[in-house]
Amino acid sequence: MDYNTLTVPQATILQKELKDEVIISPFHKKITLIGGADISFNKFSTTVYAGIVLLKFPELTPVGYSLVKKEVHFPYVPGFLAFREVPALLDAWEQLPVKPDVLVVDGHGIAHPRRMGIASHFGVLMNQPTIGSAKKKLYGKYEEPDLTQGSHTILLDKADLPLGTVLRSKTKVKPIFVSPGHLTDVDSSLKIIEQSIRNYRLPEPTRLAHNAVNSFRKGVLEEGYTPVS
């Protein structure tokens, strides 16, 4: 399936089909390896730099970086981020020597109009446990959490069903939006993200992935899989 030639109406149909394959269930397996995925690109360019970082858990020390460059033509349309970023992430994924127990994707999971955010989309395609961690809300309603670190409220859909968590990852910073992608649920995704926060607002997996793809885009890091020495 070539996402580059899809129209938004066609992409909507695909999301509605994939939606039935998303599995929301508690994740209780022990985690020893966690991954972080993100994309970077130059404004107005069709080249995207994708990356997946592997980290030891619970230490959160980087183990390796998988970086790939790819051409994309699907535009950024709110609600359809997956059609723009998933293809490149799949390449980075296949390039990994070992797969992580759970992957944190920069974006939303089921906290989406059709419950098919990029984290759910990727998870279903790869049959892989995923969690969405976003910096802004896309869909849902919530009460602002207290300003102290760790405070959180629930992100709800129109029927008041839980979609995810609005988490104050650090004291007095804007909250982040955590939602299950695939093979995880609201509680376990929150627990895993809480254990992935260190000294910054964003969890280490996506924070390091973001740093990596930016370095890659600037030529500081090279394409391919690179183990950390």
Add this chain to the structure above:
DNA sequence: GCGACAG
């Protein structure tokens, strides 16, 4: 018709 709107 009017807001909202991941990256």
Add this chain to the structure above:
DNA sequence: ATCTTGTCGC
């Protein structure tokens, strides 16, 4: 998302 320097608040 990316482009950018200084500046404000704790």
